Amino acid sequence: MENGNKLDRGFTLWFTGLSGAGKTTVAEIVEHELRERIGSVEVLDGDIVRTNLSKGLGFSREDRDTNVLRIGFVANLLTRNGVGVIVSAISPFKEVRDQVRREVGDGFIEIFVDAPVEVCAERDVKGLYKKAYSGEIPQFTGVSDPYEPPAAPELTLRTNEEEPADSAKKVIAKLEEFGYLQPVKEYGRQVS
């Protein structure tokens, strides 16, 4: 991606990774920061989208892909109208993520939220891993269904090695680097 001034341009921050890797946690901190700094921000969270766009879809490969393509369709509409879009979605398959990347174009910023499945399973915020390991939930990404990591994400966050706030800072720094955000000068620094 070329850098340069894109302050009025939209973008899509696409957080991909296992359930429990910290996608939504980091995305919420980023959202808060973005709302202070740009006018138009929209969050397309996997759960919100399942309710509003994809009710009735299951977790087969085909249904997962359809869900991801729908999120991509909406993200593209918003991005090309200057909105800063935040997507949190497991989106386990590389091919369909790359399809969305092609559709959204230049503004697509893929963020691989990378944590070992053991760490995600230990956190088990929603109690889903327990059910996945017991077989109560079939086709669970990282347990009984594959997750294909991005080959060349714009950013990788190792959420088992850093705090969510630090991960969020890296996302903001990446937006500044790419020219979507004006770097903020730090005022009030102590000069020793």
Add this chain to the structure above:
Amino acid sequence: MENGNKLDRGFTLWFTGLSGAGKTTVAEIVEHELRERIGSVEVLDGDIVRTNLSKGLGFSREDRDTNVLRIGFVANLLTRNGVGVIVSAISPFKEVRDQVRREVGDGFIEIFVDAPVEVCAERDVKGLYKKAYSGEIPQFTGVSDPYEPPAAPELTLRTNEEEPADSAKKVIAKLEEFGYLQPVKEYGRQVS
């Protein structure tokens, strides 16, 4: 709806009416005019949406309502980010249209594209009425499935009594009246 200056505000022009009533024809003329006059325009046509958001849905009342709610969800996201959205969708049921109206809020402009079913059937642009009357297509709005007209649309277009260009002018005039568009002065008028 209150009038006033809303030049930077988004809106949703929601064209509702029978198949063949002229929704898309009028919407395309409006789209062309809007692209000359405002920065952000998106068209959510029933067919595009069926492909991208609602593949697999049928034509039962429940599926139709789900389809309309999905269009409404996306229209709302765009409208609140300053986009001028054009929706063409039969959207036969009043209750779900009113639900979308509540979600989109102030920017929702319902346009009833009103033509008698006999006129629509005679035009039969897509050859669908023939199949509906023969029973080949079941649950066809206006033939074997109900259409509930809006009780209080912002605008009604009688497309069997006027040309599409005249209908489109009424839509533009309504946007000017509501304050979403700056009225255009007519230059170069002959003064006699």
